[in-house]
Amino acid sequence: MKDQAPPLADLDYELLRRAILDRLGLDYPPHKRDLLRLRLAARLRVHGMRRFTEYYRLLKFEGSDDEWMQVANAVTNNETYFFRERHQFEQLGALAPTLAHRSDVLRVLSAGCSSGEEAYSLAMVLGNVLGGRRPFQVMGVDVSTAKLDQGRRAVYSPRSMRDNHPPPCGVDTNTHLEVEGDGSLKASRALQAQVTFRWTNLADPKLAATLGTFDIVFCRNVLIYADDSSMPRFHRSLEQLTALGGHLFLGHAESLLGTQAAFEPVRLGEHFAYVRGAPPARASHY
Ligand SMILES: C[S@@+](CC[C@H](N)C(=O)[O-])C[C@H]1O[C@@H](n2cnc3c(N)ncnc32)[C@H](O)[C@@H]1O
Incomplete structure (x- = not known):
């Protein structure tokens, strides 16, 4: 079954990748591009948006701390367990x-x-x-x-x-x-x-x-x-x-x-x- 997330165009990917790197220090290199698309798709749904371009604009020009908190929740990898290593x-x-x-x-x-x-x-x-x-x-x-x-x-x-x-x-x-x-x-x-x-x-x-x-x-x-x-x-x-x-x-x-x-x-x-x-x-x- 095809996922519901919209496509992530080259330019939107580059802009979102750079914004996340600047703000959170986390990189989404090309082999993780689809993961980024899937992880951010829920934020588009929350805002009733159909294109990543719109979401990038929201982050760039109105990006509240609250919205960035939601981005951090979505894009971080949180794997952990007791007494790891x-x-x-x-x-x-x-x-x-x-x-x-x-x-x-x-x-x-x-x-x-x-x-x-x-x-x-x-x-x-x-x-x-x-x-x-x-x-x-x-x-x-x-x-x-x-x-x-x-x-x-x-x-x-x-x-x-x-x-x-x-x-x-x-x-x-x-x-x-x-x-x-x-x-x-x-x-x-x-x-x-x-x-x-x-x-x-x-x-x-x-x-x-x-x-x-x-x-x-x-x-x-x-x-x-x-x-x-x-x-x-x-x-x-x-x-x-x-x-x-x-x-x-x-x-x-x-x-x-x-x-x-x-x-x-x-x-x-x-x-x-x-x-x-x-x-x-x-x-x-x-
Ligand atoms: C893979 S988990 C590792 C958890 C634990 N340290 C361990 O080794 O089991 C990485 C954690 O680092 C956090 N993290 C990533 N970037 C961060 C940042 N810029 N500031 C604070 N925490 C960050 C993530 O949210 C995530 O929960």
């Missing part, structure tokens, strides 16, 4: 007790947290390894308001627990995630109290800087959707968000090698993370 949570478990003296409260960020599984995974691990000896706070930030709302509701399908390995650092998920009548998983009140969610756009370093600095930043599977032109803005945000000497964890397909970002790779067991150093002198601005 489990080994990084094991590394965090080994690292966190050694960092705990750095500030009164250990501040930990899930940057690009999607629906919150990563943020709650961080809180479960930190609760276990710090054992109440050191207070910590986890913040999850994302550009998708729909996913942040789910994080605040804290209710997940069993698929969010799709990693079949035992949870890292001896975490007992039964004490943190309650099984509801319909099989869904709900974060306990105690776990929810350790995690807050905030909206931000990581492609806008000025906005990201308002969140303060964090001792540990997980920013995984976010940079893979940026391109060369938007990547420096994400790097700048990560520099501002990571305290001097703080640790940054990226996803396995992501790296800062060969960039100007103020991080040094550091070996943690068989893998590595990044430590925030002093920023390099920069001639350009982002």
Whole structure:
């Protein structure tokens, strides 16, 4: 059956691709053009439009923040699950007790947290390894308001627990995630109290800087959707968000090698993370 989405002409595609890259830092290269068409089609329907040209004009000339929120909800890829890339949570478990003296409260960020599984995974691990000896706070930030709302509701399908390995650092998920009548998983009140969610756009370093600095930043599977032109803005945000000497964890397909970002790779067991150093002198601005 043919989909109901209108065709996306070359010029409209180029204009919408550029607008999304500028605003959200996300690239839709030619092989994802049809995905962009399908994802934005619902916005055309909401506005009673039949052509992408009309929708581009709306974004360009009247594009309210609310409409851009809806675009972000539509075009972001939000795939996530509890304890994804489990080994990084094991590394965090080994690292966190050694960092705990750095500030009164250990501040930990899930940057690009999607629906919150990563943020709650961080809180479960930190609760276990710090054992109440050191207070910590986890913040999850994302550009998708729909996913942040789910994080605040804290209710997940069993698929969010799709990693079949035992949870890292001896975490007992039964004490943190309650099984509801319909099989869904709900974060306990105690776990929810350790995690807050905030909206931000990581492609806008000025906005990201308002969140303060964090001792540990997980920013995984976010940079893979940026391109060369938007990547420096994400790097700048990560520099501002990571305290001097703080640790940054990226996803396995992501790296800062060969960039100007103020991080040094550091070996943690068989893998590595990044430590925030002093920023390099920069001639350009982002
Ligand atoms: C694939 S998910 C990764 C979720 C989680 N970090 C993980 O690894 O499981 C990527 C998330 O990054 C968010 N994201 C993409 N661009 C962003 C931006 N400019 N600012 C904030 N969040 C962004 C998306 O909305 C999405 O929820």
